[in-house]
Amino acid sequence: MDINLLNNINIILHKTINAGNIGAVARAMKNMGLSRLSLVQPMCAVNGEAHKMATHGRDILDNLKIYDSIKAAAADSHYIFGTTARSRKWRNSILCSEASLIIAQQVKTRKLSILFGPEDKGLSNKELELCSAVIVIPTADDAASLNISQAVLILCYEIFVQLTDPASLPGENKISDLAPIDKIEAMYEHMQQALLDIGYLDPQNPEHFTGNFRRIFNRSQLTNEEVRLIRGIFRKLNWYIRHR
Numbered sequence: 001m002d003i004n005l006l007n008n009i010n011i012i013l014h015k016t017i018n019a020g021n022i023g024a025v026a027r028a029m030k031n032m033g034l035s036r037l038s039l040v041q042p043m044c045a046v047n048g049e050a051h052k053m054a055t056h057g058r059d060i061l062d063n064l065k066i067y068d069s070i071k072a073a074a075a076d077s078h079y080i081f082g083t084t085a086r087s088r089k090w091r092n093s094i095l096c097s098e099a100s101l102i103i104a105q106q107v108k109t110r111k112l113s114i115l116f117g118p119e120d121k122g123l124s125n126k127e128l129e130l131c132s133a134v135i136v137i138p139t140a141d142d143a144a145s146l147n148i149s150q151a152v153l154i155l156c157y158e159i160f161v162q163l164t165d166p167a168s169l170p171g172e173n174k175i176s177d178l179a180p181i182d183k184i185e186a187m188y189e190h191m192q193q194a195l196l197d198i199g200y201l202d203p204q205n206p207e208h209f210t211g212n213f214r215r216i217f218n219r220s221q222l223t224n225e226e227v228r229l230i231r232g233i234f235r236k237l238n239w240y241i242r243h244r
Contacts, residue, residue, distance in 0.1 A: 081112070193238070
């Protein structure tokens, strides 16, 4: 396996509460060859406790990046995986093994992000709406909650196994020009404003209906050309609204 492929995978921790958990995540990543760690609005300092727990993964802590939003942390990614401790009725979920197959298909030519929520409550539905797919790790019913570093280790292990076993690698992904997240988010903002202007969306809660569009387009894995096409339609719609 080309170890450089793992540099295309970005682990994002959102509003992490415990510094020791950040260090333990760095250790788990190091075990499986990953190195890109991003923090979004951390609720603690990356202090001595974090470095103590990181052991041989201290270099990951030294090179991590901190962002103000999930969108900023994943801006250059073409695919975001969200993680949750429980299945959501409104959103289909996949197992780690399924996610690792998708990652094996994408990682040679794409940048990918895997998003983990805060330890106490995980990712909200709104935050999961930003994700291309949602991963669930099955557990016993009476012990459903995993420590965040355990969850990171399980998923990184699945990825490592897929990428180190040539026999298990799927064929090349047929999509050659997937749009990065920052372009897709700009498309959603453009779309939402146009639908607000024509009175199609509830101005008090526009994100509620926009989520339906997100789920449709996430399944489609939009290319750059498709994003340009969709934005062109809504650009024309905005022009018509202004000049009617």
